[in-house]
Amino acid sequence: MASLCGGELLNSAIADRRVTGVAALKEAGPDDVALYENPSYSPDLAVSRAGLIVTSKRHAASIPEHFPVLVARHPQTAFGQIGRSLFPTATKPASLLTAGEISSLASVHPSAFLEPGVTIEPFAIVGARAHIGTGTVLASGVVIGEGCQIGRYSYIGPHVSVQHALIGNSVVLHPGVRIGQDGFGYVPGPAGLEKVVQIGRVIIQDGVEIGANTTIDRGAVRDTVIGENTKIDNLVQIAHNVTIGRNCVIVGQVGVAGSVTIGNGVAIGGQSGVNGHVTIGDGAQIAAVSVVAGDVPAGARWGGTPARPVRDWIREMAQLKKLGKTARRDERDDG
Helix, strand or coil, rough: HHHHHHHEECCHHHHCCCCCCECCCCCCCCCEEEECCCCHHHHHHHHHHHHHEEECCCHHHHCCCCCCEEEECCCCHHHHHHHHCHHHHHCCCCCCCCCCCCCCCCECCCCEECCCEEEECCCCEEEECCECCCEEECCCCEEECCCEEECCCCCCCCCCCCCCCEECCCCEEEECEEECCCCCCCCEECEEEEECCCCCEEEEECCCCCCCEEEEEECCCCCEEEEECCEEECCCCEECCCEECCEEEEECEEEECCCCCCCCCEEEEEEEECCCCCCCCCEEECCCCCCCCEEEEECCCCCCCCEEEHHHHHHHHHHHHHHHHHHHHHHHHCC
């Protein structure tokens, strides 16, 4: 484990100890690896029986001597590496069928092309001229629309619908994801609202993972694009014409309005909203429950409603708190 994550065992005498699982600090037993990186978990540490604790150099001294300790520069990353080594099949959902099996209860259009090794579970539907790559799994209830292409070794979860889309290799779509439906486009007309045609596609590049019940709309007249290795949480809405770069993290219940451009390596905290036609630069971070109303510079850390630089936001919140205290004191004095 130490070699795997580039860490250091503080007691080399326990180097031959075997561990077989990972667990939360409080529930960990003698065969489990646990993570300790925050003093707020000290009560859990006091009752833990973990067989190995992964921590940082900063917190190692606070761990009782009877625990085996592995010190890593980035404990959370190291803990993730250990977990993947112990449970290699848990990194990607598995099919209920044998690899390469196509259920007799599935419906595959005669013009669809399936490379060898595609697995299709019962009640999945593959439309005309669709192309599915080897090693890909289509779970039960999946609908793949006409002309869609899905690369190799991807997993399309139960009840996912894919329309007007090109999907790369090693992509994971969790249950209930909706890809490629019409975006929300209307203009006022003589008789009321008139629909703006939605004729673009969704392009999802290699290594993307999209959480359950997330929706990604097709472009109106250009494509919606999700960049390589980006990870999107559950219950996220991505509107038409949005471009998201590589290696981004978008947390649950985020809403991104139409024609937004998000750079590479951007992180957006949960329940945040991004206004239409906004650009968020490479490496920017948006705090949870923020509203992004204007462009965000590359590398910036913004938060609040409307979002602004985090330092300004914290300073303003402190001033408001101070004003509130003053107002309450004045009310008491007047009384």
